[in-house]
Amino acid sequence: MAVEFLHELNVPFFKVGSGDTNNFLYLVATAKKGRPMVVSSGMQSMETMRRVYKTVQEHNHNFCILQCTSAYPLDPEDVNLRVISEYQKEFPDIPLGYSGHERGIYVTVAAVGMGAKVVERHVTLDKTWKGNDHEASLEPAELAELVRAIRLVEKCFGSNIKQMLPCEKACHDKLGKCVVAKGAIPAGTPLSLDLLAVKVGEPMGVAPEDMRTLVGRTLLTATEDDASITAAMLA
Secondary structure (H helix, E strand, O other): OHHHHHHHOOOOOEEEOHHHOOOHHHHHHHHOOOOOEEEEOOOOOHHHHHHHHHHHHOOOOOEEEEEEOOOOOEOHHHOOOHHHHHHHHHOOOOOEEEEEOEOOOHHHHHHHHOOOOEEEEOEOOOOOOOOHHHHOOEOHHHHHHHHHHHHHHHHHHOOOOOOOOHHHHHHHHHHOEEEEEOOOEOOOOEOOHHHEEEEEOOOOOOOHHHHHHHOOOEEOOOEOOOOEOOHHHEO
């Protein structure tokens, strides 16, 4: 069995190709070696992949499953990246990835955006060589561009906390809007929504989301048309 030969070579991990994914005796023998495993899922059903997950996990917790469609080259409509999302629901405790046989790098980059932690692409020196695999493979320059694109996407994930960032301050100072007077307002006038507007103001006044909290409050000083309404002006 190839796994015995590879184990003797002390390979860093085992890759189970899609054609062997439903060979459960092979999966068990491979999993028992204790090395990390990468399992492709081309030509398989979700029911089979659930069984694959349970079978491998009984013997080896260090493995990942790759979404894969076994066609060379693969047409975009058959990629089915949404399967990655389904795998995330079905197998939340393992890394998931993508094995691509499409032309170019864009789909693989999109897979990373969908949450793929492992990607596999075939590489060739010449796509015109005989065999369908060459046409679906990447040449070295494309592989290098793929790596750069993936590293860029990884940076873009950033934080899941939505907040104004320091890099946005300059734009906010220039384009951020605030509550302003819609016409001149005498001192002591109770404020109402019809006396207020939202515009770019200088200095920055009360934020638009707090506009309704101004209703019923009065101004300490008279205000000109389009003047910012600041907290210091309110009684």
